[in-house]
Amino acid sequence: MKRIGIVRETKNPPDRRAALDPEQCRRLMDDYPEVEITVQPSNLRCFKDDEYAALGINVAEDLTKCHVLFGVKEVRLDALLPGKTYFFFSHTAKEQPYNRDLLRAVVDKRIRLIDYEYLTREDQRVVAFGRWAGLVGAYNGLRGWGLRTRRYELRSAHDCFDLQELLAELDKVRLDKERITVTGGGRVAGGALEILDAAGVPHRKPEDFLSHQYPHAVQTRLDPWHYTRRTDGKSFDFEHFISQPEDYESAFDPYGKRTDLFIPCHYWDPRSPVMVTRRHLESGTFPIRLVADISCDIGEPIASTLRASTIAEPFYGYDTSTATETAPFEPNAVTVMAVDNLPGELPRDAATDFGEALLRNVLPELLDDKESAMLARATIADKGSLTPPYAYLEGYLAGRS
Structure with a gap:
């Protein structure tokens, strides 16, 4: 037996x-x-x-x-x-x-x-559970955006009985000209894109995201070759990036400068380059107002992720002038969603x-x-x-x- x-x-x-x-x-x-x-x-x-x-x-x-x-x-x-x-x-x-x-x-x-x-x-x-982390994390990001802008209110994901009930909530989403950036190419990012698609946010290629203005909200998804580059100037090599990420530096700045809502879904190796620093946020170089940090790596590569949050209290604020925690929807704060057990909401x-x-x-x-x-x-x-x-x-x- x-x-x-x-x-x-x-x-x-x-x-x-x-x-x-x-x-x-x-x-x-x-x-x-x-x-x-x-x-x-x-x-x-x-x-x-x-x-x-x-x-x-x-x-x-x-x-x-x-x-x-x-x-x-x-x-x-x-x-x-x-x-x-x-x-x-x-x-x-x-x-x-x-x-x-x-x-x-x-x-x-x-x-x-x-x-x-x-x-x-x-x-x-x-x-x-990656797809489910992506689904719930992106939903929480849109929920937080509604609370921040006061344009709409979504139920908490854990108050929805199942995925179908959660998807029905997205009919309430009202966006303007927001630019949403998703990083990663695996199951987590796939789940996040499902939510953004269901909310009616059109997708744009990274190069178009950088070069065009849009009269409506748009989303783009970045792979490692978009947000990093080799320090020696050679062409990006994915296998080399996985084995030796310390040989790469961040190339995220052009995207960060055009992002309002950031949804990190990528795997991050501690040897990899940092993407969003305290200086980026303090100086206003990046206009990011909400980070739905599904990857949830504390401190790096995204400075505003000070700690994990909880299903009961998914949001907190990052004060850009002091780099300390504050209330989640303060005008001078970046709203952070960093729940580390997102699939537990469904x-x-x-x-x-x-x-x-x-x-x-x-x-x-x-x-x-x-x-x-x-x-x-x-x-x-x-x-x-x-x-x-x-x-x-x-x-x-x-x-x-």
């Missing part, structure tokens, strides 16, 4: 998502009769305990007999069970200081940690979509008796040690970096 557990989310602020919905749990058990699933009870999860129980899924507090445990966000340290295999987004592989103790606990408890973010096939992630839709990807791409590999190269690539720690691909985290683990 292979026992799988669905953990109760323990991160604060709470996340309402689950790795698998009730129907997916039932389907997995039907397809693999040797699998038994136990769901830890939760009064916050978007799927009720009774929804699991109604389909014959065991709902119980004790997961100690489970071999593999699935969560979504980081697991609280005192909730980690020694010697288990865990799947969750750990946010440790980029040496995030706030999760150093989490990785230490994983190693100390001899846990096998498999991070969803690094489950890849042919260099493409196989499970992700938890049922996002969780079901994520669970389908797990069933399709990950669970067959897990339940196969053969060694899985994909799972190995995503295993950060196992049996009390970091795995070879993540050995670079030794200094981070020891507190030296």
Whole structure:
């Protein structure tokens, strides 16, 4: 018998998502009769305990007999069970200081940690909430713009039952001549563009965005070769950019000077160039009035992102003269939306979509008796040690970096 557990989310602020919905749990058990699933009870999860129980899924507090445990966000340290295999987004592989103790606990408890973010096939992630982050983040950006300009009011995304209800809200959007810039080319940016398209914002090529005036709102999307350039003057090379981002400098200024609402959706390596500095905002070089920072990297590459915000309070202000936090809609402030768990605002839709990807791409590999190269690539720690691909985290683990 292979026992799988669905953990109760323990991160604060709470996340309402689950790795698998009730129907997916039932389907997995039907397809693999040797699998038994136990769901830890939760009064916050978007799927009720009774929804699991109604389909014959065991709902119980004790997961100690489970071999593999699935969560979504980081697991609280005192909730980690020694010697288990865990799947969750750990946010440790980029040496995030706030999760150093989490990785230490994983190693100390001899846990096998498999991070969803690094489950890849042919260099493409196989499970992700990225589209949902883009959808909700761009929606929040438009909601914030309405609150800032007082032209319209949208309901909070988490007050919408599902995506269809959220999309219906966009009929209320009233824009003027705003210029909206989106960065990135992956699932996150794709989700953001879905929202802008649904709001009726026409798309323009980057070169036209720079050279034309428009009597209406427009959006453009930038790839890395638009917002960075090589310092040695050579042509942009994407593979080189990924491996050696320190050899590039920002080329964002022409776009920043023509942007009112900025929606960053790109992956940022700490070695990459900074895009929006304190000086850009203090001097008025960039007229940006709202940043819907879906990427949510604190401090850099966008100076106004001082901290992550929450679903309950998604907006804060960045005072351009003092570079400190202020009220979100002050006239001299940049409004910042930096919620770091955006898919949690549409938890049922996002969780079901994520669970389908797990069933399709990950669970067959897990339940196969053969060694899985994909799972190995995503295993950060196992049996009390970091795995070879993540050995670079030794200094981070020891507190030296």
